Amino acid sequence: MKKGSLGMRVCFGWRQFLLFVTLVFFLTRLISVLELHHDPAGSHQTKTKKYNHLVFGPAAGEGLPNRLQCKGHKALNKSHISSSSNTSNGGDGVTFVTVFTVYNSSVGSGSSESTMVGKVSYNKVDRSMAILNTFINFIQLMMPQSNTVILTDPASSLPLKRNRVTVYPIQGEYSRDKLMLQRIRSYIAFLEDKLKEQSRKPGKRISNIIFTDSDIAVVGDVGEIFTKYEDFHVALTFRNNKQQPLNSGFIAVRGTRDGILRAKIFLEEVLKVYSSKYMEASRMLGDQLAIASVVKSRTSLNAKAFSAHQPFLEDINGASVLFLPCEVYNWTPPEGAGQFHGMPLDVKVVHFKGSRKRLMLESWNFLQSSTSHDLSDMLCLVLSSGRTKYDF
Ligand SMILES: *[C@@H]1O[C@H](CO)[C@@H](O)[C@H](O)[C@H]1NC(C)=O
Numbered sequence: 001m002k003k004g005s006l007g008m009r010v011c012f013g014w015r016q017f018l019l020f021v022t023l024v025f026f027l028t029r030l031i032s033v034l035e036l037h038h039d040p041a042g043s044h045q046t047k048t049k050k051y052n053h054l055v056f057g058p059a060a061g062e063g064l065p066n067r068l069q070c071k072g073h074k075a076l077n078k079s080h081i082s083s084s085s086n087t088s089n090g091g092d093g094v095t096f097v098t099v100f101t102v103y104n105s106s107v108g109s110g111s112s113e114s115t116m117v118g119k120v121s122y123n124k125v126d127r128s129m130a131i132l133n134t135f136i137n138f139i140q141l142m143m144p145q146s147n148t149v150i151l152t153d154p155a156s157s158l159p160l161k162r163n164r165v166t167v168y169p170i171q172g173e174y175s176r177d178k179l180m181l182q183r184i185r186s187y188i189a190f191l192e193d194k195l196k197e198q199s200r201k202p203g204k205r206i207s208n209i210i211f212t213d214s215d216i217a218v219v220g221d222v223g224e225i226f227t228k229y230e231d232f233h234v235a236l237t238f239r240n241n242k243q244q245p246l247n248s249g250f251i252a253v254r255g256t257r258d259g260i261l262r263a264k265i266f267l268e269e270v271l272k273v274y275s276s277k278y279m280e281a282s283r284m285l286g287d288q289l290a291i292a293s294v295v296k297s298r299t300s301l302n303a304k305a306f307s308a309h310q311p312f313l314e315d316i317n318g319a320s321v322l323f324l325p326c327e328v329y330n331w332t333p334p335e336g337a338g339q340f341h342g343m344p345l346d347v348k349v350v351h352f353k354g355s356r357k358r359l360m361l362e363s364w365n366f367l368q369s370s371t372s373h374d375l376s377d378m379l380c381l382v383l384s385s386g387r388t389k390y391d392f
């Protein structure tokens with residue numbers, strides 16, 4: 001009896017060992033395949049290299065219908081409204097709101113380290129100011145009737161004076177490691193101010209609000225969502241990614257008392273979940289995990305909804321939430337060759353996440369310098385260089 005069971009155990013041990021070996025083999029294979037996918041040039045030397053000049057690869061989505069087709073930096077599809085076309089009504093009644101602060105890096109090292117973009121030399125502070133200004137440039141080009149609000153630390157005096165742009169100080173804790181948390185707090189404080197304003201002047205029209213990261217380029221009239229989809233209070237962008245189906249870089253709020261109130265309640269719940277469950281998460285991801293957690297706990301949404309490409313509406317805690325596909329409203333360069341399979345012809349927002357801020361500045365420079373000022377050509381530039389990691 002004893003012997004038998006020992007034999008069984010040994011046998012089991014062997015099987016486990018074989019399974020283990022097989023698993024290790026598969027995992028190492030998988031990791032090397034993943035690495036290959038992340039590596040634009042396919043060579044291990046370039047894996048950590050970050051470029052200080054534009055590097056191009058093939059444009060994803062070649063041959064796919066309804067995806068931008070490029071020949072070099074020439075777009076073969078010109079369906080996009082170009083920057084010279086008549087968009088003078090674009091953005092009427094829309095306010096873009098972003099959280100931005102400059103870090104006084106005089107204490108840290110490398111603050112004087114400068115880098116060239118085109119003919120301009122930038123130190124670290126200049127660089128982040130250039131990104132903010134480029135963010136505003138794209139908005140004002142595509143939606144000239146819109147306004148922009150920069151929520152910021154009262155302690156940082158932003159050197160920014162532009163038409164249709166308001167610097168809006170909100171008290172808070174803007175240190176790097178608290179910034180994502182503070183961002184939600186600032187959004188909530190801004191919505192509270194809007195509600196108070198509206199109580200004081202009930203007749204006054206409130207503008208529709210789009211909260212975004214400041215490393216995005218608006219490349220179409222995103223304001224049209226408010227007329228195209230009439231029944232939502234809050235809009236979020238989704239993608240087909242199990243761990244992070246929702247991106248926090250784009251949150252639209254309808255400018256009605258009801259819309260603002262429900263958006264505020266939604267964000268307060270996100271804040272609560274963030275502070276109680278995701279404080280340990282990487283400082284960049286906590287808010288997205290919290291948003292996904294609130295959405296999932298309040299609906300029966302399954303992964304299937306996020307794998308489709310169509311917008312859909314869900315009721316969450318009394319708020320009518322519109323889910324918009326990232327591929328159109330929050331398109332990210334590294335995913336161009338991945339799950340999005342190229343760039344949809346109707347893309348409205350390009351998000352220069354991670355080490356792609358240089359590409360954002362270079363794209364704007366390209367648009368300004370090319371004789372045709374053609375936005376589709378610029379999108380070809382983004383599409384073919386978005387998988388490269390840049391120095392900032
Ligand atoms: C985009 O351009 C390509 C190449 O000219 C063409 O084959 C394709 O039909 C165009 N797509 C659309 C939707 O117009």
Ligand SMILES: *[C@@H]1O[C@H](CO)[C@@H](O)[C@H](O)[C@H]1NC(C)=O
Pocket residue numbers: 086087088089
């Ligand atoms: C551009 O739009 C404005 C406002 O809708 C209009 O008054 C103007 O005539 C348009 N210009 C052109 C060239 O179409």
Ligand SMILES: *[C@@H]1O[C@H](CO)[C@@H](O)[C@H](O)[C@H]1NC(C)=O
Pocket residue numbers: 104106155156157
């Ligand atoms: C940054 O630090 C310098 C030196 O300590 C100081 O003179 C400057 O006022 C600070 N700027 C901001 C925006 O805090």
